Amino acid sequence: MDKKTVIGIVLVCAFLFSGGGLLLAGGGAIAAMAGVFNGGIGGSGADDGGNGGAPPGTVCDPGGGTLTEHIPGYGSHTVDEQDMANAAVIVRVGEQTKIPQDGLIIAIMTALQESKLENIRGGDRDSVGLFQQRPSAGWGSIEEIMDPSYSAKAFFGGPNHPAPPNPPGLLSIKWETMSKGRAAQEVQRSAFPEAYDKWESLAGKIVGRAKDIKCQDVGLEGDVGKVIAATKRWIGTPYCWAGGDEKGPTHEERCPPPMPPGFDCSGLMHHAYAQVGIALYPYTGNQWEAGTRVRDYADLKPGDLMFWSDDGTVEGIHHVGMYLGNDQMIHAPRTGKNVEIVPEVSKNSYWMNQWIGGSRILKEGAGSNKDSGGTKAVGVPLIGPRREM
Known part of the structure; x- marks a missing residue:
């Protein structure tokens, strides 16, 4: 039994045996108990995988210091400040390229799966950067791909594609007719085509934070x-x-x-x-x-x-x-x-x-x-x- 569960049991028992007096203790006991059953005291509540009831992928920022969510088949994942800074570059480039919000979510889903939004120099074979793009596949040089702005432009493609004509970016495929995960796979050609979908909910929150869209604006x-x-x-x-x-x-x-x-x-x-x-x-x-x-x-x-x-x-x-x-x-x-x-x-x-x-x-x-x-x-x-x- 972990520490959070023990604390939760103690709080509940104290509440039951005090005739409800704990409701007023410090003004925050109920919030604390809610935190226990939603992923831990002091948590952001984001581990439930939702945006306050909004569908997965809804663009909004749930607030809190960091974004943390349980990813199916992966476990808990936290987006830190550097990850968020990299995500903000992707969103800014997407907006400059007139990418709709679903396309921004696809890009963030992809970068989460490929690099966890870390601009890493190394990976499978010669893959590098946020999207793990390969110089040998025509994405550009290592130095170019390690530039988050360049790699985002290459992922989106279209008129701002820095390395045409191959490989194609998101704007070169009929991505609007596909599921988000499939669209990511059409660009990336990954050996794990089903791996992108699990990131959709978190990606929506990241885009929401980058665009400063609060979840209270979104409601349900x-x-x-x-x-x-x-x-x-x-x-x-x-x-x-x-x-x-x-x-x-x-x-x-x-x-x-x-x-x-x-x-x-x-x-x-x-x-x-x-x-x-x-x-x-x-x-x-x-x-x-x-x-x-x-x-x-x-x-x-x-x-x-x-x-x-x-x-x-x-x-x-x-x-x-x-x-x-x-x-x-x-x-x-x-x-x-x-x-x-x-x-x-x-x-x-x-x-x-x-x-x-x-x-x-x-x-x-x-x-x-x-x-x-x-x-x-x-x-x-x-x-x-x-x-x-």
């Missing part, structure tokens, strides 16, 4: 986490009237090159929901008509759309944002401003004097877009012109 909904992440990714992006599509910010008449591309309010929402296969029309009027009406501000849930009207009528709707939870909204404000998070919205008279209601696009309890409309367009024919706030 996989798709909610994805649409929130899709908006937070663009914090600081300029407002551009009529800007934004499925792929990200765009240049439009009012923000032509060399001005940076941007979003307007409904364009940002259109982009976010496209990441889970839902095609919202990029107009506030259409988005108001989509989904299920949320009439009271207090009933909003993370991921819901929030609408603001000049005069309290549908015809007066001029702006849309997304509720993040914790009384926060993310939106693309107006010309001259950038995508931002607004705290304590309910305490802001400017906003609440214009509040008209919300729309819930994802079904409650939906873990995937199969439950929420798939790739069908959501909304009705165009009600009126886009209007800048």
